[in-house]
Amino acid sequence: MDEQEPRIRPNGLPEDTRPFVAPCRHIEPLAPLRWLKKGWQDFRAAPVPSLVYGLVMVAMSYAITAATWWFGNMGLYLALISGFVFLGPILALNLYGISIQRQQNQTPTLGKSFRQVRSCIGDMLTFTVIMIVVFLVWARAANLIYIFYPVNEWHLENVLLFFGVGSSVGAMFCAIVFTASAFSLPMIMDRKTDMVTGVITSANAVLRNKLPLFIWACLIGLCLLVGLLTAYLGLAVLLPVLGYATWHGYRESIDATEWDARFELPPESSE
Template sequence: MDEQDDLTGAPSPDAGDAAARRGAAAAGGEEADAPSRPFVVPCATLGYDAPWRWLRAGWRDLRATPGLTAVFGFVILLVSAAISLLAWNLGRFALLATLLSGFVFIAPLICVGLYCVSRALEHGRTPALSESFVLAKRVAGQAGVFALAQGVIVLLWSRAGMMVGAFFPIDESNADTVWQFLAIGSAVGSIFAALTFAVAAFSLPMIADRDVDMVTACVSSINAVLRNKGVMALWAGIIVVLTALGFATALLGLAVLMPLLAYAAWHGYRETLDAHEWPALD
C-alpha cells in the first residue's frame, strides 16, 4: 500500500505537516523582517547650554548662505508687513486672528525651505532654492496637517480669549477687575502658547528630514519638550525675545532673526531626537 501511494504521488500526512511548518516559519521570518518602530521617537536629555549651541550653529548656517537666507528673509518680511498693515488699517481683532491663522498656514512651508538649507549643509551639499521648493512640495501634505492643527489651536485660543472677556469684563473704574482680567487672560494664553510650542518645537524639522507621519512627529516633539522642560522653557524664552526684537525694528529684524531661529531649530531637532529608524527623505 505504501508503495502504491508513492507511485500515485499522493502526499503523506508528514509531508503536509512539514509544508505547514515551512509556511509558518516563512511567515514568521517576514514578520521579523518588518520594521518595528517606537510610537515616540527617542529623545536626548539636554543641558542648559543646548539652546545657545543651536543658535551658534544656526548663525554658521546663516553666514554660509547669505544670499539664500536673504530670499527667505525677504518673503518673511513681506508676509509679516502685509499682515501688520491690514490689521492696522482695519483694526478688527477678528480679522487679525484670521490673518494670523493665514500666516500659520504659510509659515510651515517657509520653515521647511529653511530647514532644507541646514539639511543640505549638514550633508555637505550646496543649498539651492530649487531643492527647498522640491522638499516643500514633497512634504506639503504633512505640513498642511501641521498647519491645520496649529490653526485649530489658534482658533481655540481666540475663542478662549473672548470667553475670558465675557466672564471677566473690565471695569475701568475698578483696577482690580483689570488686574483680574490680565492675570486670567495671561494664564489661559500661556497654556495655549505652551501647547503650540510643544507641538511645533521639533515636529516640522522632523517631517522635513524623515518619512514620518505628522502624528508621530507631533507626539515625539511634545514628549521631548516634557522631558526637557527647563531647557525648552529657556529656548522658548529666547524665541520670544528675538521675535520681539524683530518687531521692535519695524519688522526689518525678522528678515534675519526668523531664518536664524529656523536654522537653530533644525540643529535642535538633530541633537534632541534620534530618528534614524525612520527612512530619510532623498
C-alpha cells in the same frame, strides 16, 4: 504560497518592529545657545536664500499690521500675530531644507528646498489643518477677550488687564503649539515618518527636557520681541536663524535612526 518576507530596514530590523516614538537624548540647559550659534553659521553660509525668506516674512508681518490698521481692531491684531507665530514652524520647512542641503555639501537654494518640502506635503498639510484649527480657536478667544476687556479708551488699568488676560490665554495656546511642533516638522523633513509620530516624539522630548526647552522657548520669544521692536526688520535675520537653530536642536535631541532618511544625509556626528 509563501508568505511575503517582512521588509528589512538598513539597521537590520524588520520594519514592523519600528517604535511608535523616537527616543530623545538628554539636552543640556544651555544647549539652545549652541543651536543659535549654529543657526547663525548656517545663515552666514547661505545669506541669499535666508534673506529672501526673511524679507518675505517681514512683508507678511507688514501685511498683517496693515490689515489690522484698516479694520482698527486690537483684538484682531493680537490674533493675527499669534496665528503667525502658530504657523511659523510650517513656514520654516524651507529653512530645514536649506540645512539639509548644507549637510549634503550642496549649494543651498530655495528652489531645492521647495522640492524637498513637496516630498512631505501630505503630513505638512495635516499639521497645517491642525494649526489652523488651533489658530481659529485662539482668534475667537482673543476677540472675546477684546470684547470683555476693551481698550478703546486706553486707560492704563484697562490696558494692563487686557494684556494680562490676553497674554495668559495666549501663553497657554503657544505652549501647546510649541510642545507639538518643537521637533515634529524637522523630523518629518528628516525621516520617512508620519505626523502623529513626529508630534508625539516632539511632545516627549519637550516633557523630558523641560528646562532647556523652556529656555529655548524664551529665546524664541525674545527674538520675536526684538523683531517687533525693530519694526519687523530684525525678523529678516532672526527668523532664518531660528529656523536653522531648530533644525540643529532636532538633530542633537532626537534619535530618529529607526526610520529611513528622507534625503541621503551623512551619519549623525557628535557635535
